[in-house]
Amino acid sequence: MSGPDKKISRRGFLISNTQTAVGMFTVLGLTSCRSIPNWAAATPGAKMRFGLVTYLWARDWDLPTLIVNCQKTNVLGVELRTEHAHGVEAHLNTQERQDVKKRFDDSPVTCVGLGTNFDFHHVNQDRLKENIEGAKKYIILSHDIGSSGVKVKPNLLPEGAKAEKTIEQIGQSLNELGRFGGDLGQQIRLEVHGVKTQQLPIVKQIMDVAVHPQVGVCWNCNPQDLDGRGLEYNFDLVKNRFGATVHVRELDSKDYPYQQLLNMFVKMDYQGWILLEASTEPPDRVQALAQQKILFEKMRAGAQALV
Numbered sequence: 001m002s003g004p005d006k007k008i009s010r011r012g013f014l015i016s017n018t019q020t021a022v023g024m025f026t027v028l029g030l031t032s033c034r035s036i037p038n039w040a041a042a043t044p045g046a047k048m049r050f051g052l053v054t055y056l057w058a059r060d061w062d063l064p065t066l067i068v069n070c071q072k073t074n075v076l077g078v079e080l081r082t083e084h085a086h087g088v089e090a091h092l093n094t095q096e097r098q099d100v101k102k103r104f105d106d107s108p109v110t111c112v113g114l115g116t117n118f119d120f121h122h123v124n125q126d127r128l129k130e131n132i133e134g135a136k137k138y139i140i141l142s143h144d145i146g147s148s149g150v151k152v153k154p155n156l157l158p159e160g161a162k163a164e165k166t167i168e169q170i171g172q173s174l175n176e177l178g179r180f181g182g183d184l185g186q187q188i189r190l191e192v193h194g195v196k197t198q199q200l201p202i203v204k205q206i207m208d209v210a211v212h213p214q215v216g217v218c219w220n221c222n223p224q225d226l227d228g229r230g231l232e233y234n235f236d237l238v239k240n241r242f243g244a245t246v247h248v249r250e251l252d253s254k255d256y257p258y259q260q261l262l263n264m265f266v267k268m269d270y271q272g273w274i275l276l277e278a279s280t281e282p283p284d285r286v287q288a289l290a291q292q293k294i295l296f297e298k299m300r301a302g303a304q305a306l307v
Contacts, residue, residue: 048274052075080113080115178213
């Protein structure tokens with residue numbers, strides 16, 4: 001304080017010092033919750049972590065390169081997109097799966113889960129069964145490599161089919177996968193995605209059917225999040241069903257209110273992963289990823305100051 005008339009509230013003092021401590025631990029590379037004292041970890045949003053979806057920026061990195069680049073940038077969690085250069089697919093044999101698990105176990109990087117393209121809106125019941133069975137294979141793979149869940153999608157409400165019937169079918173498919181995944185300690189993460197199915201009121205209807213506790217919503221930062229009564233209203237529709245992953249685009253993008261979104265996640269003390277699913281092509285992806293991690297920490301601190 002610069003003078004005797006300036007005062008700071010106890011709440012302000014705690015927030016300020018918590019942010020300083022968390023920032024210090026981040027600089028030191030001590031980002032796991034076990035590395036942060038209880039008084040700092042108790043701050044809302046302190047256990048929320050920043051990671052990477054390998055969809056675009058890491059699409060051509062093999063697994064060793066991916067892990068090294070995550071360590072360089074202090075981005076210590078990844079959702080592995082299937083059909084990418086990392087090669088973590090259901091055809092891996094037992095030894096290969098153990099090798100993937102060991103690579104992560106021997107590093108500070110967490111494999112958060114697998115990002116698949118399985119979907120469950122199909123009118124053709126053979127295609128529906130094929131997608132359900134395919135998802136089960138990746139649930140087993142996720143378990144075997146030590147990750148905690150699998151991302152799936154609702155892609156559309158088919159023309160000519162009753163929306164209510166499709167919503168029921170998607171929800172019941174998720175329940176089946178939830179039961180299957182629950183036996184393996186795996187979460188089924190429904191990405192907010194598709195044509196009409198990316199609308200949060202539709203996602204809520206799906207989740208009202210998909211009641212299994214191992215099924216959660218993966219928020220996905222679509223323009224439609226702002227439709228109707230706005231972001232906060234749509235967020236509240238599904239916030240009690242959030243899974244362990246959230247997808248965001250570049251946090252400095254001007255076409256989505258990312259600070260407002262992080263404010264809401266901090267306010268509810270979300271303790272999962274905020275995963276960057278990048279959409280641009282920077283000349284140096286590693287540097288860009290490091291910058292996004294710094295921006296995340298800054299935005300989280302700003303959100304914590306409001307709590």
